[in-house]
Amino acid sequence: MEQLPSIQQLENFIIYGKVRNFTTAAKKANITQSAFSFQMKKLEELLGVKLIVRSNRGSDLTEAGEKFLQHVQKVIGELSECVYEMKQIKGKTMPLNIGALMSLGDVLMNQHLSYFQKHNADLTINVYNLEAYELFRQLEDGSLDIISTFYMSQLDVAKYERTFFCNExxxxxxxxxxxxxxxxxxxxxxxxxxxxxxxxxxxxxxxxxxxxxxxxxxxxxxxxxxxxxxxxxxxxxxxxxxxxxxxxxxxxxxxxxxxxxxxxxLKCYLMYKKSNPKYKIMKVFIDYIQKLYTNR
Incomplete structure (x- = not known):
């Protein structure tokens, strides 16, 4: 059977695809830059295709690298969703991690969770009260599944799904x-x-x-x-x-x-990644919050 790339290689390639910088990508992957660079070279050797072009000015994905990135993101996303569903079958439901904007207070989200969990007793939800920049950093790295915040032109929010729920x-x-x-x-x-x-x-x-x-x-x-x-x-x-x-x-x-x-x-939104393997249960919570404010 033909040798396939490791999951770690693919996940780290996705990290590089997001930041387009070896130093930053290595930090996010929590390995040394030399180890990260070695992984990417081994991945290219395995595929027989140049994925990343390197120069004195930096690095970036090649045309083949861009195409491979799209396929890999889909494959890893489907694999993560499969793992999540298997854990649910075994009764090991992964918690939903929600971040609330510190400057707007977490007491509001706590009230919503109290009601929501009464009607979804098998779902564990963790709430984190954080400042805006930290909310988006943790949403990006996957530590948070959903964040509740207002729309901010100062931040890059185009890559996230967002659901409007109220005017603050x-x-x-x-x-x-x-x-x-x-x-x-x-x-x-x-x-x-x-x-x-x-x-x-x-x-x-x-x-x-x-x-x-x-x-x-x-x-x-x-x-x-x-x-x-x-x-x-x-x-x-x-x-x-x-x-x-x-x-x-x-x-x-x-x-x-x-x-x-x-x-x-201020327009308030729930922001999240649709590619998150927990999306199905996330959608239940998102629909609940949206319906709650629509009926007010």
Whole structure:
């Protein structure tokens, strides 16, 4: 029988196909660059085809390499799905790993999971509360199956499937502001001390951009990492913050916040890879979340 490539060779070739760089690919594969390069050369020798062209300027896939990559991704995907289905038959269901955006809070996702698991008792779901860049990194490397986040033009999201489920209404939470109005103009908001997310958080730049577009620059008094810490700071000090109304309501806060003018809304999506071997059970969860918000 003709010798076939090893699973490791094929998986590492897929990794290279994603990053087109030997150093980066070796790090992702958790092996040395020399070992990674050796694997790719042995794969080419086995196939008798040049898959990767190398030069002083870097490397890239050849035309044959591009074609082989498409076939390999399909084969490895089908193999992973087969393994997953066999484990289910034996009662070894693999958990569904879901990531929630830290700056929008995980309490919302926890509420959904509590209801969902009552009707799907045989399904184990793990929730991870992470910042945007880490969410996408773990979705890319397969650590997470689904992430709940808002659409971000700053990140490369074109390669993921995404399902819209709601418009996130952002409000100005300022329990000590003492206004009789239900809505505050951006001039009033910008004149009040602001609590922001940590500077390296993507949500920080989103909120900052909202004020910049409207030609206002609020005075930031503190930078904190979670919406819960921000809420507490506002309760203890005469400061305000831009937070999700949905999150405030979920933790029992029904007043002390104001609509913003101009309005500030973010489109929220579930993002995932359709090639994930857990896709069938993922789709059950995705359909549930989408239906939940459609009926609201």
């Amino acid at each position: 209404k952002m409000v100005f939470y300022a329990p000590h502001f003492n206004s009789q109005k239900n809505e505050l103009a951006i001039e009033d908001i910008a004149s009040y001390p602001l609590v922001q997310y940590a500077p390296h958080y993507l949500m920080n730049s989103i909120i900052k951009n909202y004020f910049t577009v409207n030609k206002k620059t609020p005075v930031v008094k503190a930078w904190l990492s979670t919406p819960y810490a921000i809420m507490n700071y506002c309760q203890q000090n005469e400061t305000g913050a831009v937070l999700s109304e949905r999150l405030l309501n979920a933790v029992g806060i029904e007043d002390g916040y104001y609509d913003m003018a101009p309005s500030f809304n």
